[in-house]
Amino acid sequence: MSAPTGTKVPPTVKGRADLALNDEFLRKAVKFTTERLRNGKHAATAEHGNWEEWRERGRQIRLHTIAHLDYYLNLFADNARANGVHVHFASTAAEAVKVSLAIAKQVKAKSVVKSKSMVTEELHLNHALEGLGIEAIETDLGEYIIQLAGETPSHIIIPAIHKNRFQIAELLSKEAGETLEADTTILAGFVRKKLREKFLEADIGMTGCNFAIAETGSMVLFENEGNARMVTTVPKTQITLMGMERIIPSWSDLEVMATLLPRSATGQKLTMYMSGITGPRRDVDADGPDEMHIIIVDNGRSNQLGDPEFQELLNCIRCGACLNACPVYRHIGGHAYGGTYSGPIGAVLTPALQKNVGDWDDIANASSLCGACYEACPVKIPLHEMLIYLRRRKQEGGHRDLAEAGGMKGFSAIMGNSGRFKGVVKLGKLGQRLVSRNGEIRLKLGPLKGWNSYRVTPSLPKQSFRDKWGTLEEELRHGLNELSPDARSRMEQLVRSREQDGGGHGHG
């Protein structure tokens, strides 16, 4: 079972992964869902065609925008303001929370309906709102479920991937005050009715932002349920929290993002709804928010700028394709990563945003560096390489394992000198007689424990490659000197015929 609220969460990736690996439902559900999404992506990209060219175009647009972020972000802010939006800048999570709470207090909000926003997860905004006695309601079906459970999302696209319908029925029954059958239609029907009331009475609608269009100051949301449309249509005040890197220059560029994002996330040609919001409602309009705020959040993002190894992290369009492709994520699920963002992108983004490489070092190691994340990424972020950079920085930052460092030093001393190497191998051959059976060592003690828990160490052979080298070398030299008479005459024949031809066409 996944950890309910209040249960102690293990401090290491390994501990959290062990929890996940013990939960059979979680493991199966994550595997099933990620495979479904991955297959959907494969089918959608194959059907669309020229996928590599689209990826490259997406990468170029993101690279260009981030390289000129001061220009485009400034343009966006000016245009959004001209549209009547109240724009705010927050360097830190604390500042973003402060502005959000100030707005909520000013409009005397009693409740906030929220559509999915990873930034608000970063800020732990719900908690802050509740501190003021303001009800914050997640309205994405999956987010609503995990909010009731007091948990955090375990997948960026399917947040409640780790819950089965019986757990969900139990949670929703408690909310309903009556027993609801564990039937998807009934459960979703209850949520529709319940949240409909919440939408209509809420004072503030709060959203994230998939893309912000610099040239017109518009913000764009992709979704399937319609809750983001609710949140931006019904309440009087809208607050949008956006990462400072969400910018694209134009609607023309949105066509490329709209091609890449849904196909990579769920294999859809387009999400059921794509909404471009340009300012609050016009005076003559009868719906849409009276007042609209956009809070532009840094919270560690700008630290990647000018860093040749990590700047491309800002190109991420939050599709989750790298999670679905990652063999490690598919086994341990999202909670094992311990941060807001999980999977390969989370493994790099979390330490990069927080600038505390040392504390998160084990995440960089929870990867086989197979590069599946890079292959899956619609904007070609080299995540597998970034994981190596992280590991290197961890070493350089002094966050190293002393035993490992000592081991490496010893290894270098032995390997650097053939006499020492020979001596150690000899010792090993003597020593292994105690533990080797049929050419295998299965001892799970000392330095062999880690390896032999899941594998078998082969014993050292009686005669090693080095022992055989003298004979091998002898054979090779001998063989080369003495060409067989047959081969020799064949080759001589060849040379003669070539000379007769005048040597015109050597490349037959």
Place this chain on the structure above:
Amino acid sequence: MAEQTHEQWLEELATDSRRKQEAFMNDIAHKLKRPRVLEKPVHPFRGAPDFWQEYEWTLEERTQRFTANFHSNGGHVSHLSTMDEAKQFIKEKATELGARYIIRQNQPELAEMKLEEALPNVSLSVWNSNENENWKARAAEADFGVVVADYAAAYTSSIAVLSGKDKGRSVSLLPTVLIVIIPLERLKTKLGEILIPLDEAGRESLPAGIHFISGPSRSSDIENDLTIGVHGPGVVYALLVG
């Protein structure tokens, strides 16, 4: 101390925001290790790749593809010749499903249809047709919402609806059933044909809400089981007319 008005409060925030904006942009330039970029940079990769810009289907293909894609998203499509047939369709559906409340956009095409006369037993309201009504509530109680699409794109079966005084965002969102009339001449091949003109129109001509609808509201959040009609309309009829 005098009570601060809401406007004064907003003005204070705006002053703060402008100051912060400068610092924010300077910080970005500093971290990128170059001076601020103040002139529009050359953007060599704007929009979709060239081969895509020329991609186009015939009207027949557009109709077929739109229909197939919308079906696979769980929506319904009918191809009708005239607006009168569309009126008949809505009348039959309203009777069949027992609709009691209908809300429609205040669009001339719909006014000409005279649905009110065709459905005497239905309470039919026209979006924003008087100032004192709570229009969001009218849309929320409606069984049917009826709108005429501004554009549609066949490649993704997406219907574009733009907000305005006479075109509420709620009408395509809050009712249980959504009926969208798409005049065939507004059916394009791909999204870009709708998006690029928004750039050309420019900021000042954009409405507050531009919504692309590609089928009924859906979710797979419970055990990957597809549920239709989570928050938005669960039943969507697209009527291609022409």
